Amino acid sequence: MQLTGTMKINAEGHLEIGGMDTLDIAKEFGTPLWVLDEQGFRQNCRKFREAFDRLGESMVLYASKTLSTLSVYRMVEEEGLGLDVVSGGELYTAMKAGFPMERVYFHGNNKSREEIEMALEMGVSRIVVDNFFELQLLNSICLEEKKQQDIMLRITPGVEAHTHEYIQTGQIDSKFGFTLSDGQAMEGVKAAIKSEGLNLIGLHCHIGSQIFEMESFRHATAIMMGFLGEVKEILAHEFDELDLGGGFGIHYYHGDEPCDPSEWAKAVMLTVKEKAEKLGIKIPRVIVEPGRAIAGPAGITLYTIGSFKEVKGIRKYVAVDGGMTDNPRPALYNARYLAILANKADQSPVETVSIAGKCCESGDMLIWDAQLPRVESGDILAVFATGAYTYSMASNYNRLLKPAMVLVNEGSADLIIKREDYEDLIRNDRMVARL
Numbered sequence: 070m071q072l073t074g075t076m077k078i079n080a081e082g083h084l085e086i087g088g089m090d091t092l093d094i095a096k097e098f099g100t101p102l103w104v105l106d107e108q109g110f111r112q113n114c115r116k117f118r119e120a121f122d123r124l125g126e127s128m129v130l131y132a133s134k135t136l137s138t139l140s141v142y143r144m145v146e147e148e149g150l151g152l153d154v155v156s157g158g159e160l161y162t163a164m165k166a167g168f169p170m171e172r173v174y175f176h177g178n179n180k181s182r183e184e185i186e187m188a189l190e191m192g193v194s195r196i197v198v199d200n201f202f203e204l205q206l207l208n209s210i211c212l213e214e215k216k217q218q219d220i221m222l223r224i225t226p227g228v229e230a231h232t233h234e235y236i237q238t239g240q241i242d243s244k245f246g247f248t249l250s251d252g253q254a255m256e257g258v259k260a261a262i263k264s265e266g267l268n269l270i271g272l273h274c275h276i277g278s279q280i281f282e283m284e285s286f287r288h289a290t291a292i293m294m295g296f297l298g299e300v301k302e303i304l305a306h307e308f309d310e311l312d313l314g315g316g317f318g319i320h321y322y323h324g325d326e327p328c329d330p331s332e333w334a335k336a337v338m339l340t341v342k343e344k345a346e347k348l349g350i351k352i353p354r355v356i357v358e359p360g361r362a363i364a365g366p367a368g369i370t371l372y373t374i375g376s377f378k379e380v381k382g383i384r385k386y387v388a389v390d391g392g393m394t395d396n397p398r399p400a401l402y403n404a405r406y407l408a409i410l411a412n413k414a415d416q417s418p419v420e421t422v423s424i425a426g427k428c429c430e431s432g433d434m435l436i437w438d439a440q441l442p443r444v445e446s447g448d449i450l451a452v453f454a455t456g457a458y459t460y461s462m463a464s465n466y467n468r469l470l471k472p473a474m475v476l477v478n479e480g481s482a483d484l485i486i487k488r489e490d491y492e493d494l495i496r497n498d499r500m501v502a503r504l
């Protein structure tokens with residue numbers, strides 16, 4: 070069991086979060102339901118900000134793609150973090166939430182002209198340029214509009230973080246960024262410096278996700294600092310900022326052992342200082358972009374147990390009222406989760422069951438071999454650490470309705486995403502008149 074934030078087991082033996090009995094929340098809002106612990110979320114924001122603040126000039130950006138909603142952006146803003154956005158949609162959400170654009174960084178490997186124009190119009194702080202095509206496009210738009218935009222270049226430092234290969238982006242063979250090893254990065258820097266519509270203020274890298282080894286971050290930081298040194302030597306250009314991306318790992322399953330955020334801060338900030346001294350370059354402001362580690366542990370998903378199927382001598386399947394539509398990660402890359410029965414949270418496991426979703430895919434399995442108390446239809450299953458990459462990756466496969474999300478704090482629960490209804494499903498359908 071992994072009780073984090075305000076989660077605990079109450080006197081009735083039920084799982085509680087944000088001062089609310091999860092059974093009451095499930096009754097009021099229905100299932101499947103995403104529940105976000107406000108204090109847990111805010112504490113996670115603070116932990117990262119304080120850890121980096123303590124060690125020097127820095128800024129923590131919340132990586133939007135993990136969970137992007139108006140209320141979430143408001144909390145991020147209140148906790149003093151910046152925001153990383155990757156699309157017009159995330160940018161629009163930030164604007165609608167009143168997020169200060171001077172704290173917004175715009176990433177992405179294929180920003181459209183419309184998205185770039187929107188970002189310039191809204192006045193985002195930095196655009197993180199991913200490739201030569203974008204460098205030219207952005208520069209020409211800036212010149213047309215007689216603007217100069219602060220930019221960073223995304224560099225691919227060739228670091229292999231120890232994580233699942235589908236979510237590994239720092240290696241050389243990646244769709245992201247200017248490759249360091251073949252000279253592309255240096256060419257990119259030269260081209261950016263020459264671009265009159267652009268002001269190159271920093272470099273960015275992101276080496277992967279769900280990373281536990283601080284050595285990976287230290288290594289990437291050292292490589293990036295080495296490159297900063299090279300740029301100074303060859304082009305006499307110094308950078309104000311170094312953005313080292315996100316990827317801080319969290320506890321999903323047995324064996325996941327996350328460090329304290331202060332370990333990450335130390336690995337990164339001390340390496341930056343040490344290298345800056347050695348190379349005789351100024352210490353850049355350090356930016357990091359945790360996403361999963363802020364939203365992930367603060368969220369749980371509640372499901373109602375429905376049907377059963379036993380394959381004699383092999384396995385017992387238990388189905389819930391959601392699945393890959395509200396959490397595609399197990400089907401997508403075999404992500405593993407821990408769960409309990411929220412209404413039997415004080416009981417010890419007595420059986421091994423596999424939790425199936427309700428979609429028409431054999432691969433729609435949420436958890437293989439979960440250890441649970443005696444499971445009965447109507448029980449409420451709580452899956453832990455589902456705050457990140459669930460709502461943001463959700464779909465309407467099989468025309469399932471996307472669940473609601475509630476924010477809980479000190480005994481109250483408020484909707485931050487309304488549950489879809491059948492009308493929502495056909496809202497964008499058009500019946501062709503000749504049919």
Ligand SMILES: *Cc1c(COP(=O)(O)O)cnc(C)c1O
Pocket residue numbers: 132134135153176275277278279314315316317358359360361362
């Ligand atoms: C995905 C991503 C992040 C966040 O990664 P987490 O593993 O959720 O911390 C940060 N920056 C960039 C550029 C990303 O692509």
